[in-house]
Amino acid sequence: MNKFALAKKLLLLVSIVLFASCDKDFNTIGSDIVGQDYFDLEKDSLEVFTNNFLTGPVQTNNLSVNSLxxxxxxxxxxxxxxxxxxxxxxxxxxxxxxxxxxxxxxxxxxxxxxxxxxASDSDGDGIRKFxxxxxxxxxxxxxxxxxxxxxxxxxxxxxxxxxxxxxxxxxxxxxxxxxxxxxxxxxxxxxxxxxxxxxxxxxxxxxxxxxxxxxxxxKERVIYKTNGAGGYLNADGDVIDDSNIDDRVVKERFPPxxxxxxxxxxxxxxxxxxxxxxxxxxxxxxxxxxxxxxxxxxxxxxxxxxxxxxxxxxxxxxxxxxxxxxxxNDNNPATPxxxxxxxxxxxxxxNSVNFFDTNHALPTNSNRIGLKGGAGSVAHFDLFDLSRVDDNGVPTDLRELREEVAAKNWMINEANLVFYVDKAEMVNSKFVEPNRIYVYDAKNKRPVVDYFTDGSTNSSNPKLSKMGFGGIIEKDAAGHGVKYKIRITDHMKNLIFKDSTNYTLGVSVTENINVSTNAYRKPAPGEQANEIVPLGSVLSPLGTILYKGNIPQPAPNTPGNSPEAMDYKRRLKLEIYYTKPKLD
Known part of the structure; x- marks a missing residue:
């Protein structure tokens, strides 16, 4: 990528949490995945409950890449x-x-x-520009x-x-x-x-x-041969005029x-x-x-x-x-x-340490989440409404989804989290948008299972590895970010078919998708000392503003192009694609 446009207390969680009921809009979009005579493919969109917060100071010693x-x-x-x-x-x-x-x-x-x-040498002075x-x-x-x-x-x-x-x-x-x-x-x-x-x-x-x-x-740096006293030499070893660059002999070249x-x-x-x-x-x-x-x-x-x-x-x-x-050696003091x-x-x-001075704040719009690398901000989110749980602590929406999938013999083909960029905010910023975001298990401080099951690599550009897992920015014709999509199919299969625990997930920007380890957040007074943030986020200086989940549905008869309607349309959603038996 060619990119020029590449706080003394930890702030406690700054929560922007709104709850809404599970919203299901079923739309048949195809029927050719698993036998055209027997199955339909349908899409189910579920609400996601988001919580944005500042990381405060983060651990920055011995990073693989540092900013300056x-x-x-x-x-x-x-x-x-x-x-x-x-x-x-x-x-x-x-x-x-x-x-x-x-x-x-x-x-x-x-x-x-x-x-x-x-690399080019447009002025012919023998020094290349990269x-x-x-x-x-x-x-x-x-x-x-x-x-x-x-x-x-x-x-x-x-x-x-x-x-x-x-x-x-x-x-x-x-x-x-x-x-x-x-x-x-x-x-x-x-x-x-x-x-x-x-x-x-x-x-x-x-x-x-x-x-x-x-x-x-x-520009590259060039060191020329000299006579030891500052005079430049030509190929014959003769001292030449300082201004005669073409006749100098290059001793060393250093990339920029x-x-x-x-x-x-x-x-x-x-x-x-x-x-x-x-x-x-x-x-x-x-x-x-x-x-x-x-x-x-x-x-x-x-x-x-x-x-x-x-x-x-x-x-x-x-x-x-x-x-x-x-x-x-010659016993003659006069001889130097x-x-x-x-x-x-x-x-x-x-050992090394990177230090950051920032004055970053969360978006003032309560329907947005801000993700920022370094000592910036991340978001946590839940796939189901935790205000409605059964006696075993299982969210009611998840239990009902499990029952519905089992009763109707559905299979999950794909599940994606879709994060839309607030283009109005980011287009006006004139600054580089993160190429990638990263979803992780915030409770257990590790990647989600889909990260591990995607073994794809990219030898020419390792930052584009794990293409199936996703999180890569999708841009419009003008080069502005539109959305990020992350695959959590295996995570959802485990939740629905294996009764796995519904843990809170997190999302951050990442400098390198191949980095899945964590850095510690500096604990505020009274806070545990083992809170983490993904290391890939610490490595990145970039940020983006996204639509949050659980944005309230606008009132009936609200114009479709109104800010309320557009916010609702672009809210963070979990999209699940099922195959289900045809009833006819």
Whole structure:
């Protein structure tokens, strides 16, 4: 997908719950599924009872993909994402630091998602421009360079611990609202490269595009061969004029990504002059250098963009020179000791946390549900009216449906949940709509059975796997979302034919349908500490507004094109297709 347009307390459930009786409208729509002479196919639409709520802060440590940046969606407000990560030394055994090491350059690089088949060099300078993926912003502005924000990089001063004995399996949890822990101890650097608490940021390039006016640049990064003193070389090894780009020799090409030049003096002091035992193991190094913090700040107005990134593919490189020997080999103090060039590389690995600043609220229209990723919102819903249950706690509507299906010898061919998009709201937003939503068992914190029974995969685009289970957006000719449909056939068969328990279901946006695990919600005072939200929702920065279920039927003689009639028509419904014996 090429997408530019890709709260300190947990809020208690904000419920929008209305109850209505089970509505059945039978319409014969075919008779050729299981023997034309014996069966009719009929459709049954059942009401669904919905409950929308904010997730509050969510667990965001060690995600497979993280967001960075800021943008404003007029329907969901501003989302700003920051990121902190530990660092891990690459090739510890080959680290070679001798006398008088001095860094002459240092930079951090994190690649974007991009389409390698769509690269061009329109201006002929030898630097290709790619089509980027998973970068989100105002679709009305196609120029990435116009969507700027402040990006500052600091040394992390807060140790990201793995272990917490109070949590399940001892795994530590970090939440999306905890950036204050990081910012209270973050370190910058003074003019001599010394670490200073909350001092000047490390990405101190004179280029504003690397700090005060950062943007996601679609161009690749090219490093040319030099003579070691800054002069560019041609193919014959001769120093050439700086402006003669065509004759330069390419040393390395980097696909488009975050590229920030860092304070070289800081890395001389912090890394090259570190005690040797601090560079002897990963554990020692993580305790000494606690990683980097990427802090985002919005500029004026609504400009900005947000990217999904795999920081584990990023790294810091420190290029330095040092004496080739610890001794004066010719015993002549006037002869300078030769200097050699080396580099040390630090992976952006280990523990990490994504932080979200949001001001998201639920839709003001009580007939809508808002689904928003990150620290956003999800919805829970019941397929049957829980205000009417029998002595065994079984909803009356479910019991009657079981009895009717058994008495009439019906078979279930298909059952779908159909969620209609509020097009009026989403079309005006100018922002990217989620490609997919996800239905899950909210009670047992796991996918519904239909998720497991659909083994379909898509090797070219894994996010389109499980096509049968569905949840993929259906769009109109203008490219605007119309509806999402999710198959729960096996779930309904279990409810009707196997007397399975009628558990509350949930629905959320998802960044990746292949992710079926959960993240914890940060508990509010008095709330249990094991409430969850689907991890796929946490990974997504996107949101959508859908029609809820159980919307009251309009009064008789209400015009069919009235808002009340249209709301009722587009309400969330469970559609079941049966085959039943013909009576004639």
């Amino acid at each position: 940046g800021t943008y404003v969606d007029p329907k969901f407000g501003r989302t700003t994402s920051h990121f902190v990560t530990q660092g891990e030394l690459q090739n510890i055994s080959s680290i070679d630091i001798k006398n008088n090491p001095v860094a002459d350059s240092a930079w951090v690089y994190v690649p974007f998602y991009y389409d390698s088949d769509k 089509e980027l993926d998973s970068i989100y912003g105002d679709e009305g502005t196609t120029d990435l360079a116009q969507q700027k924000f402040k990006l500052k990089v600091y040394e992390n001063g807060y140790f990201l611990e793995n272990y917490n004995p109070e949590n399940t399996f001892g795994v530590n949890r970090h939440f999306s609202d905890e950036k204050n822990k990081i910012e209270a101890s973050m370190l910058g650097a003074d003019g001599n490269g010394n670490s200073v608490l909350q001092g000047p940021y490390l990405n101190n390039s004179s280029e504003a595009s690397e700090n005060e006016a950062f943007f996601f640049d679609a 990504g975050i590229w920030l030049n860092l304070n070289a003096k800081y890395f001389t002091e912090k890394i090259l002059k570190a005690p040797k035992d601090m560079l002897s193991s990963q554990n020692a190094f993580k305790g000494y250098f606690k990683g980097l913090y990427f802090q985002v700040e919005a500029l004026s107005g609504n400009q900005g963009a947000l990217a999904m990134l795999d920081f584990s593919k990023g790294y810091i490189r420190v290029n330095y020179k040092m004496d080739s020997s610890n001794t004066d 000791i030769p200097r050699v060039r080396r580099f040390i590389q630090i992976k952006l690995g280990g």
